[in-house]
Amino acid sequence: MSKALFRVCAAAFIASLILGLSTSANAQETITLRLSSFVPAKHFMNTRVLEPWIETVEKRSAGKLKIKLYPGSTLGKPQAQYDMAARGVADITWGLLGYTPGRFPLATVMELPFLSPSAEIGSRMAQRLYDKGYLKSEFKDVKLLALGMPPNMDLHVNGKLVKTLEDLKGMKIRTPSAMMGKIIKMWGGVPVPLPAPEIYLSLETGLIDGVFLDPLTLMGVRANEVTQYHTRIGVSAPVFFFAMNQKTWDRLPPEIQKVIDEFSGEYWGADIGGVIADKASLGVLKKLEQAGHAVYSLPHEELQRWQDAAAPAFDEWVKRMEAKGLPGNAVLQEAFRFKTQLVNAR
Structure with a gap:
């Protein structure tokens, strides 16, 4: 074998070793995913829901x-999270x-008053409606991980x-959803749609007179600093989602998919989010x-x-669907059925 040929063969052999080592190293590389949250770093959703979920999934x-x-x-922005x-x-x-508004019509059943x-129960109801197949077409663009409230x-x-x-008549009240806006009108208020990050300044400047918020979000966006009067009503809540990019999901190894699936669904929305949130509120x-x-x-x-003043929202919702x-009627009746089951199981 000539020296020139020997050098070529040796170089090829060394290159194959390097490539093999590189491939092996890449196979061992940690997969890193980006999770977007639109609320401030110290918000309950980050510190008590997302961060514990991340820790659990990473450990497993x-x-x-x-x-x-x-x-x-x-x-x-908040409005862009699904896209x-x-x-x-x-x-x-x-x-x-x-x-x-209008993008997830059937899922808004859970926003109906009271x-x-x-x-916890609302999160389980929403997730079970999805698992039963009623809502799946509304989330076809993503790998839906969980629904919650x-x-x-x-x-x-x-x-x-x-x-x-x-007392509410004529007051300008921030609404988180089209459904809540309709309810505010039924109660004589003036609904003002605003994303959560704009609540503080809007209250401080008088753009709005008040807000419908759960207690945790009230603190999370610091709206407690610009409100002094709090009326307990308990008028349901908006539905939230946890979603993954479908291509990202498809690229994950099966063992990683299995881990994420294990800690999604009712575990994420109700067991972590719902149970802890109810106690913390x-x-x-x-x-x-x-x-x-x-x-x-x-x-x-x-x-x-x-409750009586908001009751027409149910028939109106069914008719729109x-x-x-x-x-619409089938979804509403199924929601009632899940509610009865869950409440009776307490």
Whole structure:
């Protein structure tokens, strides 16, 4: 063998070794995913829901998966979170369905007034509707990881304590969804749609008189600093989603997919999000009282007036869905069935 040929063969052999080592090293590389959160870093959703979920999934992956959290709308606005997951701007996102009105029509059944008794039960109801197949077509653009709901919303204002329906008349109230906007109108208020990050300044400047928020989000966006009066109403809540980019999901090794699936669904939405949120919200109300805020619970008779005034929302919702060719009544009846099952199981 000539020296020239020997050198060529030797170089090829060394290159194959290097390539083999490189391939082996790449196979051992940790997969890193980006998770987008539109709320501030210290918000309950980040510290008590997303971060514990990340820790659990990373641990169960035995170091093969890392998830980096990007809070505070770093990767995109609140209204863009679903599309960010669909397009791959982020690998995983969470967001409120109410920020894109009309896009998830059947899922809004869970936003009907007083339908969800708590964050835990509401989250289970929403997830089971999806698992039963009623909502799957609405999330076909992504790999849906879970649906969930926060604790029910109360009314928080900075000018006066609202004790009756008449007190709400003419007040400008921030709404998180089209459904809640309709309910506010039924109660005589003026709905103002705003994403959560704009609540503080809008209250401070008087653009709005009050907000419907769950206690945890109230604290998370610091709206407690610009409201003094809190009326306990418990009027359900917006539905939120956890979604992954479908191509990202398809590229994951089966063992990583298995880990993520194991800790998604009701585990993420209800067992982590719902159970913890329901307990934490009670603590928030105590803190508000200790800080000298007025926290008022509507008497049963007055609360019934609010419920009666909002009751037409159910028939209106069914009619809107049926007019679109969607099984509105079937979905609503299934939601009632899940609610009865879950409440009776307590």
